[in-house]
Amino acid sequence: MTWSAEPQGPGERFVRPAADVYRLADRVGIVVDVPGVRREGIRLTVEGKDLLLEAEAAELPGATYREPLLPRRYRRLFALPEHADPEGIRARLRDGVLEVTVPIEAPAASRSIPVEEG
């Protein structure tokens, strides 16, 4: 994870979260580390062929001693796979890890076209 070099404005500092991506025959899974984030702090948006993840960690006790680790704002854009079905995207959050699954529609099977005579 890397902080953006400069603050982009008050509170406009984002962290690019680390992500693993796996692929199965019928879906693609994106697994993202978002420590400190609760369900209400997550926003997932499909923008054309991309999936935008924005997340904000909940406040924690204690006055910040040095560079604040949390709360954090995460932001990352993921390219959706070919033949992705945006309607079927599901997300699950557990212990600060978000798993997004994107179903892939089977490409239209080849179809033979009957030729009529006459």
Add this chain to the structure above:
Amino acid sequence: MAQAWRWNCELPSWSEISQAVSELVEAVLGAFPAGAGRFPETELRKTTEGYVLLAALPGVTREEVKVWVEARAVVIEGERRTIGGADWPEGAELVQRERPSGRFRRMVSLPEPVDPARAKARLRAGVLAVDLPRLGATGPRQVEVMVEEGE
């Protein structure tokens, strides 16, 4: 009678030393891909009673982490399994890997002594928070004074 002699001791060459060092570094850090930084990331915060140490441990459960508290240091250690872990779908083909995986151990020094007996740790939403009350924050503690008898 001057007898010339010399140490029969072969010093390792520079390349042997650098090879040994890189092997050591790899052995220590090898579990984590380059650029992953130190895992877990930690932050020490001041509270009214002392300190709270935060550690980002996404996906790590209570059983997978151990916390040791001493007066001037906290050690966090455990194991995080990402790929191939219990939640990893069978037969999945890995396309991209960034999340640090493997055994981890992190020691954090404390600026002033805390009371290990009153330390508490909780894990929530992938963040470990270790409460570290300052030593003697509840009031002065009586310490027995030993007197050494002179002879």
